Amino acid sequence: MPDCSALSALDDAGRREYWAALALRCTRELNSLEAANLLRHFGSAYEALQDVRLWPEAGVPLKKAEHFLDDSWRSKARPEWDAAKALKGRIVLWTDPLFPPQLKEVDAAPALLYAKGDLTLLSAPCVAVVGSRKCSQAAEDFASRIAEDLSRAGVTVVSGLAFGIDGRAQRSALRGSGRTIAVMAGGVDIPYPAHHSELYAKVAASGLIVSEFPPGTKAHPGYFPVRNRIVSGLSLGALVVEARSVKSGSLITARLAVEQGRNVYVPAPDAFHGIYGEGTKQLLMDGAFPVYRADDLLADLFPHLKQALRPKPEPKQEEHFARSAAPSAQPVPEKPVPPAAPSTTTPAMGDDEALLLSLLQAAPLCPDDLLLSAQEKDAGWNAPRLLSALMMLEVKGLVRRLSDSRYEVRP
DSSP: OOSOBTTTTSOHHHHHHHHHHHHHHHSTTOOHHHHHHHHHHHSSHHHHTTOGGGGGGGTOOHHHHHHHHTTTTHHHHHHHHHHHHHOBSEEEETTSTTSOHHHHTSTTOOSEEEEEEOGGGGGSOEEEEEOOSSOOHHHHHHHHHHHHHHHHTTOEEEEOOOTTHHHHHHHHHTTSSSOEEEEOSSOTTSOSSGGGHHHHHHHHHHSEEEESSOTTOOOOTTHHHHHHHHHHHTOSEEEEOOOOSTTOTHHHHHHHHHHTTOEEEEEOTTSSSSOOOHHHHHHHHTTOEEESSHHHHHHHTHHHHHHHHSOOOOOOOOOOOOOTTSOSOOOOOSSOOOOOOOOOSOOOOOHHHHHHHHHTSSSOBOHHHHHHHHHHHOTTOOHHHHHHHHHHHHHTTSEEEOTTSOEEEOO
């Protein structure tokens, strides 16, 4: 990412859209659910402010519009605007093609995201991996294996950078091609917890850090449940590795995932020899899907992954409109940095997928022959590893299964 101010990376129209988004976020008594309804109904923050008398069309009482008209929101919006000038990162607006479509589906979706790192991960298929901060070693090891295998399969692991399960999963995910997204419960520019500053830097360099909170905001206990709706909202499903009690914060993420129509997973009771917490048991009783390995998640999410990884045409930047209410003292960059568009090239492959693809170049092969050939290259190959890589190649449209069970490279 270019080392530039988040505000200067927006063009003139983008800045005005950003100012309009801040107006919605800072209007008294307008909650995030109502702001999201306005964005969905009108298509942008700017359009929502053109005639506030129409807010009732989006289910927002006219009284809330009156709070916008009294201009009290400006005293809160201006400091956030100024903080964005100093932020080395990006602002992802609702109108930006990079704003995750699945996050827009969340009832109380954020009006914008601040980000540091690889923005293309916002359009990648994601799975949340969360759990207790004070967790067993067995649970940490389980989270590490699942996260690394998911990432090697091209799936991005989403978590909260916390101690315990979150941090272990994100460290492991960085070793795979899918990498990881850390959702902060404070400003995107403030590592939290402080002891994870090194991990924060690695995620910012090779993955992505995101937050809806203004730059400079310190993490607060009340912000964690708010943050969790983004963790689950970015993801196709959520794996709760360990929840020691029925009051565990991880259960908030699980509940939000269910409300958002996401799949929820827990380790099978005999998946590892560690503490099987009361919170985990409750999730299992409530219908969470038990898993032993990453392959179980990949198989269950196969239809969603196939859709998410299908190459899409390059989106066009939506036209923004000028708004006189925006601060006028900000000069337009001579060469504004346009929002990066999602890649339209072949989806990234892990090492396992690349090896299998090379083996299939000569002729179609059945799984048994593929496994033998792979083991000649690396003795660590086994059937689950082979099937996981084959599944992801099929999902990405790079290979296809023939009627005689052999696999071949798609022409």
